[in-house]
Amino acid sequence: MREHHRSTRLFGSLLLVAAAGLSSVAAVPSGQEAATTPAPTPLGQVIPAPASAVPGGSAYEINSKTRIRVDDSRDARQIGSYLAGVLRPSTGYALNVTDDEGRDGIRLRLASKDKSLGDEGYRLESKSGSVTITARKAAGLFYGVQTLRQHLPAAAEKKTKQAGPWLIAGGTIEDKPRYEYRGAMLDVSRHFFSVDKVKRYIDQMSLYKVNKLHLHLSDDQGWRIAIDSWPKLAEYGGSTQVGGGKGGYYTKAQYKEIIAYASARQLEVIPEIDMPGHTNAALASYAELNCNGVAPPLYTGTEVGFSSLCVKKDVTYDFVDDVIRELAAMTPGKYIHIGGDEAHSTSHEDYVAFMNKVQPVVAKYGKTAIGWHQLTGATPAKGALAQYWGYDATSAAEREQVANAAKNGTKLVLSPADRAYMDMKYNKDTPLGLAWAGYVEVRRSYDWDPGTYLTGAPADSIQGVEAPLWSETIWESRHIEYMAFPRLPGIAELGWSPASTHDWDKYKVRLAAQGPRWDAMGMDYYKSPQVPWPSK
Numbered sequence: 001m002r003e004h005h006r007s008t009r010l011f012g013s014l015l016l017v018a019a020a021g022l023s024s025v026a027a028v029p030s031g032q033e034a035a036t037t038p039a040p041t042p043l044g045q046v047i048p049a050p051a052s053a054v055p056g057g058s059a060y061e062i063n064s065k066t067r068i069r070v071d072d073s074r075d076a077r078q079i080g081s082y083l084a085g086v087l088r089p090s091t092g093y094a095l096n097v098t099d100d101e102g103r104d105g106i107r108l109r110l111a112s113k114d115k116s117l118g119d120e121g122y123r124l125e126s127k128s129g130s131v132t133i134t135a136r137k138a139a140g141l142f143y144g145v146q147t148l149r150q151h152l153p154a155a156a157e158k159k160t161k162q163a164g165p166w167l168i169a170g171g172t173i174e175d176k177p178r179y180e181y182r183g184a185m186l187d188v189s190r191h192f193f194s195v196d197k198v199k200r201y202i203d204q205m206s207l208y209k210v211n212k213l214h215l216h217l218s219d220d221q222g223w224r225i226a227i228d229s230w231p232k233l234a235e236y237g238g239s240t241q242v243g244g245g246k247g248g249y250y251t252k253a254q255y256k257e258i259i260a261y262a263s264a265r266q267l268e269v270i271p272e273i274d275m276p277g278h279t280n281a282a283l284a285s286y287a288e289l290n291c292n293g294v295a296p297p298l299y300t301g302t303e304v305g306f307s308s309l310c311v312k313k314d315v316t317y318d319f320v321d322d323v324i325r326e327l328a329a330m331t332p333g334k335y336i337h338i339g340g341d342e343a344h345s346t347s348h349e350d351y352v353a354f355m356n357k358v359q360p361v362v363a364k365y366g367k368t369a370i371g372w373h374q375l376t377g378a379t380p381a382k383g384a385l386a387q388y389w390g391y392d393a394t395s396a397a398e399r400e401q402v403a404n405a406a407k408n409g410t411k412l413v414l415s416p417a418d419r420a421y422m423d424m425k426y427n428k429d430t431p432l433g434l435a436w437a438g439y440v441e442v443r444r445s446y447d448w449d450p451g452t453y454l455t456g457a458p459a460d461s462i463q464g465v466e467a468p469l470w471s472e473t474i475w476e477s478r479h480i481e482y483m484a485f486p487r488l489p490g491i492a493e494l495g496w497s498p499a500s501t502h503d504w505d506k507y508k509v510r511l512a513a514q515g516p517r518w519d520a521m522g523m524d525y526y527k528s529p530q531v532p533w534p535s536k
């Protein structure tokens with residue numbers, strides 16, 4: 001069903017040619033009908049939009065002789081092998097990765113002296129005979145590879161041999177991100193997602209230069225990470241999920257496997273232990289964490305705001321210390337997320353005392369705290385990030401509290417629920433998701449500016465954006481895909497591309513071109529009527 005039929009593919013090609021205002025006639029073996037092949041994707045027509053793309057000169061063509069020439073470094077070799085791994089099945093070419101110097105082929109260079117590219121930027125130069133990606137760091141090289149990948153036809157993403165040609169338009173792209181924090185969150189607590197499902201989503205988000213994977217590891221319905229000093233958290237607290245299924249948890253080895261997989265794709269894993277509310281799974285596992293000393297039953301519904309750690313008990317802070325210590329020890333990234341949202345069963349006084357006592361524990365184990373924006377109602381620690389998840393109906397007072405914290409130096413990550421929450425339904429007929437923040441169609445999700453979104457927050461307080469995906473209603477990869485695509489690329493573009501490139505009418509055309517790629521990858525997505533998908 002996802003295959004293009006030959007005749008419709010030709011029709012689609014003609015449309016593309018017309019759109020690009022270019023055409024090329026492929027040489028075809030005698031005896032076959034001549035066919036017009038699509039011109040290569042115009043330079044820079046990718047997501048996220050690059051900072052600068054100057055087309056010109058001949059296209060580069062990957063062929064059976066192409067080699068991937070890498071600098072003699074582990075990072076460059078790893079990224080070269082990754083690219084070869086993507087392109088070998090579809091092209092059928094060997095695409096040997098070599099550190100033999102040469103001026104031809106796909107060249108991956110770590111030119112560490114070029115400061116203009118920043119820590120995540122890259123330059124891509126494409127011409128007849130070679131395409132060269134230059135970066136200061138591995139991240140930039142990896143992002144350059146993603147840009148290269150999106151210039152190839154969608155069939156390049158297939159797992160079986162496809163007909164070329166494999167052209168990359170000529171010219172030069174110079175690119176680096178607007179924001180350093182470009183995140184996606186997956187709630188593995190309401191429903192548990194296996195390591196393989198998490199890896200699949202990591203691969204999908206890495207296409208769009210997302211660089212933070214926030215894992216919501218604990219909530220009322222499930223505790224999903226093994227903690228040796230409190231083993232019942234995972235073994236008992238992780239034993240169910242919304243709807244009463246069997247749940248699950250990551251062993252430490254599995255968690256490290258996710259981190260390694262993410263890290264090879266330039267994603268930093270940010271673990272979240274939500275506190276003091278959203279803690280029923282922990283409270284059910286250890287009676288002593290409850291003020292009344294009685295463990296509640298496990299919870300498999302979807303209400304929020306009914307649970308709280310016991311703020312006045314010393315054992316609560318032993319628990320917090322142990323959990324954060326063990327989590328910090330296996331997390332190479334900078335951040336630990338401590339939640340802090342919807343603590344409706346914790347008094348304000350207790351909430352402030354708790355958050356102010358827990359933030360130093362994060363610092364003690366060498367990490368920086370992130371909290372949902374309610375953290376700004378306590379005293380955000382120096383360097384802490386607040387994650388804003390308000391929406392149009394959020395009160396002026398609450399917005400002002402967050403904006404004031406930002407004026408006082410707290411940096412913000414923006415996840416407005418009626419723009420960036422991937423679990424909001426697109427419309428009333430969306431079979432999955434929730435709608436408490438309203439329906440969020442694709443344009444609404446994309447069409448805002450993080451720099452000016454929160455009135456009163458200084459532009460330089462914005463650290464970036466994140467697209468959270470809550471899982472009350474989803475448990476399969478195809479559910480993730482249907483909710484995150486096509487919205488996630490929009491949030492990723494807001495995080496990466498200069499504000500000057502923001503333009504829905506242009507964006508939607510680049511977005512439409514992603515559809516065939518997702519088809520080629522066997523992904524599901526919502527065929528929004530707002531997007532001019534190519535006809536099949």
Ligand code: ACM
Pocket residue numbers: 341342372389
């Ligand atoms: C949240 O959606 N409760 C952060």
